[in-house]
Amino acid sequence: MAKKIETDLRTFIKFWLVPLGILAIVFLIEKAITGLIIIGASIFLALALKPLVHKVNNFFTKHFGKNKKHQKLSAVFAYLIVVLVAGAIIAIVGPVVINETAKFVQNFPRTFENTFGGWDGINNFGRNIGIGNLKEEIGNALSGLSNNLLGILGNNLLSSVSGAADIIMKVVLVLVLTLLFLLEGPGIVNAFWKGVDGKDDDGKSVPVARRIVGKMADVVSIYMSRQVVVAIIDGCAAAVIVFVLSWIFGFSQSLALPMGMVTMTFYLIPMFGQFIGGALVTTILLFSNPVAGLVFAVVYIIYAQIENNVISPKIQGDALNLKPLVILCAVTIGVYMFGLLGAIVAIPIAGCIRVLVEEYPNIKALRG
Secondary structure, eight states: OOOOOOOOHHHHIIIIIIHHHHHHHHHHHHHHHHHHHHHHHHHHHHHTTHHHHHHHHHHHHHOOOOOOOHHHHHHHHHHHHHHHHHHHHHHHHHHHHHHHHHHHHHHHHHHHHHOOOOHHHHHHHHHHHOOOHHHHHHHHHHHHHHHHHHHHHHHHHHHHHHHHHHHHHHHHHHHHHHHHHHHHHHHHHHHHHHHHTTOSSSSSSSHHHHHHHHHHHHHHHHHHHHHHHHHHHHHHHHHHHHHHHHHHHOOOGHHHHHHHHHHHHHHHHTHHHHHHHHHHHHHHHHHHOHHHHHHHHHHHHHHHHHHIIHHHHHHHSSSOOOOOOHHHHHOOOOOOHHHHHHHHHHHHHHHHHHHHHHHHHHHHHOOO
16 A cells, blocks of 8 residues: 655755755865865965964064064065075075986996996896896896886876976965965954854853864964974984085085985975985985995984984974874875875874864863
8 A cells, every 4th residue: 555755845955955965065175175275285384384474573573663564574574484495495406416417327337337347247246146148138128118218208298298387386376375374364363253252152162162273273383393493403414414425435515505405305294204305315425426325324314313212302392292103194194195295284184183182072061
């Protein structure tokens, strides 16, 4: 026997329109994910620059007196300092890497002869491990590799050009938005809190929310500022090591500053950045002097242990109060979700989650 089911309009809306609305929102977010990432990265950079803006503002206040205009002027000065430093790093490191690579290619035959004894030495080594003509095997392998690389480069040349243009556009957009968030962000945030203040029923929700957001912003600012300090120390140490090695092994002393900048820049990537920077400097030094490269690797590894166990804990302290396992898990998730950008923001985001966990009893009390 058939039964007739009756329903009202509200039930119909809940059953059909609400799920459809959620699907539509998810679809729109997916379409706008690139833009949301750009905006998120800009906000993150603005928060990271907050301590520098504060220091510049204190300088202006100390020397020129207190003025409301100093806040925006400080933001512009702090922004210009960071942009100029980043530009200087690229301008100094780029030509050095290109020059050392060209020098390595030019001197390769002589280095190859001195290190391995030429192809005769290679073939003697091959016979010792059971390969009759190791020179021919290496030649065939290099020929196959070069053909594959040429094919890949030829097929992807157009997409690489368009990809590079897309990256440049995104970087410019992030830079512009970061400056705007530095200038307008504080005013927008204050206006928002003033707008919602007193509109909650119990008078407690807005202060709790404001405190939580403030703590989360401080987590990002404190972590990044202290990370930059440790990165500068790491870069200085690498520069000193390279400078001393240049005296011992007789290669160019001008490599010291660029190599220090390389390690300083890569140190900003959590967990793995120090290893990547050290490996890159080692590779570049191998181009100039193989022994110097190996010595740098050993000395830098020793220094890294001192830095990670003594210097970094002293400076970072308990800023985030996160266990190493939590940090590693956060970085791993960040890398697989958003690549390099995810690795950089993973630890501050984990710190923000910790703030939410700590404040959960207060949030729960408001709901009760």
